[in-house]
Amino acid sequence: MTQPLGSRLLNQLIQLIERGWRITRYYYWRLIRLQDPPQYIARGVAVGVFAGCFPLFGMQTPISILLAILLRGHKLCAAICTWISNPLTYVPIYWLNFQIGRSLLRSSHDAPSQWDSLDVFLDETGELFADLLVGSLVTGTLLSLASYIGTVRLVKAWRAKRDQERQQNQEKKKQDHHNARRSHLISSNR
Numbered sequence: 001m002t003q004p005l006g007s008r009l010l011n012q013l014i015q016l017i018e019r020g021w022r023i024t025r026y027y028y029w030r031l032i033r034l035q036d037p038p039q040y041i042a043r044g045v046a047v048g049v050f051a052g053c054f055p056l057f058g059m060q061t062p063i064s065i066l067l068a069i070l071l072r073g074h075k076l077c078a079a080i081c082t083w084i085s086n087p088l089t090y091v092p093i094y095w096l097n098f099q100i101g102r103s104l105l106r107s108s109h110d111a112p113s114q115w116d117s118l119d120v121f122l123d124e125t126g127e128l129f130a131d132l133l134v135g136s137l138v139t140g141t142l143l144s145l146a147s148y149i150g151t152v153r154l155v156k157a158w159r160a161k162r163d164q165e166r167q168q169n170q171e172k173k174k175q176d177h178h179n180a181r182r183s184h185l186i187s188s189n190r
Contacts, residue, residue, distance in 0.1 A: 027076070036074060038159075042151035043073030046144040048081025053140030055094055055132060060085065081147070093139070094132060101135030 003011075034041060051064035060082040068078035085093050101107075107127060 027080075030076070034074070034155075038152045038155035040072065041074045041077055041155055042148045043071050044068050044075060044077030045073075045081050045151045046148040047071060047073050048078035049084050049147045050140040050144035051078070052082040052084035053093065053097065053143060054136045055097075084143070094136075097135030097139050098128070098132045099135065100138050101131035101133065104134055104138065105131055107131050 047067035048064045051060045051067060054060065054063075056063065061079050064078040064082045065075050067073070068075045107130075
């Protein structure tokens with residue numbers, strides 16, 4: 001007996017979600033357990049943030065991975081950090097980039113006025129894109145520098161805390177073992 005179409009689709013959707021969750025958990029733990037030098041991880045984060053600041057939809061991840069390879073940064077961190085620009089942040093990031101570019105290039109127009117011909121359209125959109133590109137370059141550079149410094153500090157602090165907790169756990173285990181041995185010796189002497 002076959003299942004109804006709705007039931008099969010629901011089962012497939014559930015399997016897809018479970019698979020996505022397993023993949024997400026795998027990469028989460030892979031990131032948490034990174035043993036690479038902090039600078040290597042930070043270079044990956046920085047190039048991912050840099051690429052994410054540009055309005056190159058669909059190209060941000062490949063560009064970030066290429067930059068990570070060229071600058072010897074962590075490729076997975078680079079790919080993940082391109083998500084600084086996502087459907088929730090596109091508008092604020094690109095608006096800021098446009099305003100910065102417009103200010104630096106001293107552009108006077110706010111929006112295309114009237115497009116009477118293809119030449120006017122290309123001129124106007126070319127100027128707008130130049131504003132956005134220059135602003136993206138400035139914002140990407142500043143955010144990538146900040147993310148590099150922040151990531152190095154964060155990774156070092158995380159590892160120091162983890163090492164301290166491991167050391168405390170080892171000392172506690174030694175103390176517990178010592179106490180158990182001592183209790184055993186005391187009880188056997190009675």
